[in-house]
Amino acid sequence: MKKISLLFLGMCASFQAFSQGNNYVQNYKKFDNLALTPPMGWNSWNKFACNVDENLIKEVADAMVATGMKDAGYTYINIDDCWHGERDAQGFIHPDAKRFPSGMKALADYVHSKGLKFGIYSDAGSQTCGGRPGSRGYEFQDAQMYAEWGVDYLKYDWCNTEGLKAEGAYKTITAAIRKAGRPMVLSICEWGNDKPWEWGPTVGHLWRTTGDIYNCFDCINDHGTWKSWGVMQIMDKQQHLRQYAGPGHWNDPDMLEVGNGMPANEDRAHFTMWSMMAAPLITGNDLRKMSPQTKEILTNKEVLAIDQDKLGVQGYRYAAKDSLETWLKPLADGKWAVAFLNRSKKPQPVRFDWKATPITDEVSKAELNAAKTTYRLRNPWTHKDVGTTKKAFAATVPSHDVVVLLLSK
Template sequence: MKNNGLYLFNYKILVLLLFTQNFTQAQNRQLAPTPPMGFMTWNYFADDITESDVRSIADAMIENGLVSLGYDHIFIDDGWQGGRDKRNNIIPDPEKFPSGIKALADYLHSKGMKLGIYSDAAQLTCGGYTASYGFEEQDAKTFADWGVDYLKYDYCGAPADQSTAIKRYKRMGKALQNSGRDIVFAVCEWGQREPWKWANNVGGHLWRTTYDIRDKWSANAPPGTDLHKEGIGYGILDILNINAELDEYAGPGNWNDPDMLIVGLNGKKGPSGDLGGTGCSMVEYQSQMSLWCLMAAPLMISNDIRNMDDDTRKILMNKDIIAIDQDPLGIQAKRIINNDNLQVFLKSLENNEYAIGILNTTKSNLSGQIKLLEIGLRGKFNFYNVWSKEEHKNQNVIKYDLESHETLVLRLTKRN
């Protein structure tokens, strides 16, 4: 009887754990069914962000049509904090945000937009501002009272081991779930503790997979170089080569986050310009947009959208590539081919369609062809080029002619 009782007890615990995990994952899918989209303040404003900046960005996003395309968040990064009041409630900087965060959230909500905010799992943030360690429940309740919709939770100043990170993120994840408001939780420990294996179980909806991206194509470092240790900034290709290996962990409510879009920064001084971030070509910026969308990545614009040139606008506002990112299946593309010249990605879409991306990683133009059978597709398909808008019917071979660092993206529909 004692053994039977112990078995029943252990069985109940197992059922409870499975229920808790399934409930958390179901909640994640509900809050972030597709990758979040919007404007992140860090690369352009750094910690100099103000209330008037946020309002002007929001107005511009509405006027130029970004919000109608799905870019409906403004994510306020580090630098908004003004310490704590006498009751230890976290407060915004009164000079930068004289109306308070709630008034700003109300303003965005009135425009059909959402507000994201930033904190850190230590005493101080990366920029040395007030953070949330030890005040998780209080801060989560404050964020909820303000009407915040999203929290980016950084990891500067925290211990390096994985177990501590899991505990600290779990504490904030639980606090957000108990805050009385649905708040998307972005885990930002830069991928060093493999968050793709645990972040969704502590309440995370997305997790950074790498260190910060810089405004450049590649670090151009020898294979095996520890870029962070050597103080070399990560470029688009460096980030891609890490994130592309993690496709099995992505899905509705659980997104791999390869960091912000650098499209249109054009070598701007500031965070993205550090560590060799001197800018990219428009071909390279278009490739980042293509590759991030194929990988079902969050799309976080970081250039000055109030003053976009036509080339930048065409990249960020291409409805066809955005549709691939926001496809309801939420499948991250699998990298099928990865050699010295090419990377080829295959992404399943709803209605039995596919997206294929072909990246030329060389410094020269590259031409060739790929049979669909080589990447696991049988039969003939109609091809639609999401950038050139060209269509080709009844094809079973993809022919490509790519500039250096260009990515061809085709949407494939099965021939009737």
């Protein structure tokens, strides 16, 4: 009898373990076949912060179409923090009824009617950075609501996350999105503290590598307990990360500040370097009031093609001397992009002898050898052909600006 009882208990324990393992197996892997090139779109935070409502979002969606941004490849209209209202008695989140009286489903439908995609924001902690309800403890309910609303993109922040471990928290929201059943791009906004590039590629589609950017070319804004970083400071923090980037999984040096107060030369350099780094291009300006210069920068299809190249290789700093940097980015079909960046306050001469400088990229193994192959040179900012690699290239790079070349066989 004792043996039978022990056998019965053993069978029960085995059955219980088996059923527990199969009743609810979570899938911690992101939806595949999304963000195969760096995501392009717009986000409300850099320009509007918490001042968001449904009329603004509709107007920005209209402007994205009217200005040619959509035709240039920008796809996502993303609402950042402060859209949240309260949770209902069952714990489901609802938008702020005063700011979004029509509801998020109606707003998403409007954005989709323009041929665009709809993005939203939440936080892994108990509250968002703006003090609204976070998703901690409500991840599956929130993902269900987002799916019902028609959300295509989720930016998931990292404020008020006391005691949480980033990898586990982001796996939880990924499992929740999976359970909800609607494919969404997951933007991991953990600020690079827990090395998301090491665990992020299977969990999300892009991950922030730094703290927040702000609209200054070469500055640090110290807030006391945290800092905002200028364009050059953010760029410098991308070193040693390029091997983690590729189709469907991107290093994210934060959103663009083009059109938010820097002069055109600095905006052009900013946009170029983000494209050289295969960064997501999420604009943060007021699309309804763009200057012709801002529009020209953001819709330059030849520069956008560098960012959106299907090879998906992040560019790198090849050389630096006297505040003049040479950056290289291998492209598909044996092409290359070369950017000469002048970080100084004075114009700088550049000379590059192609034949004397054979290059092999360590990550992609692509070779640039002008001694064996002659490349045609084209300047994507002037839209002009500028010779070949038979001759050394010489130019003057203006202060806080770039000279960019596309090399093709």
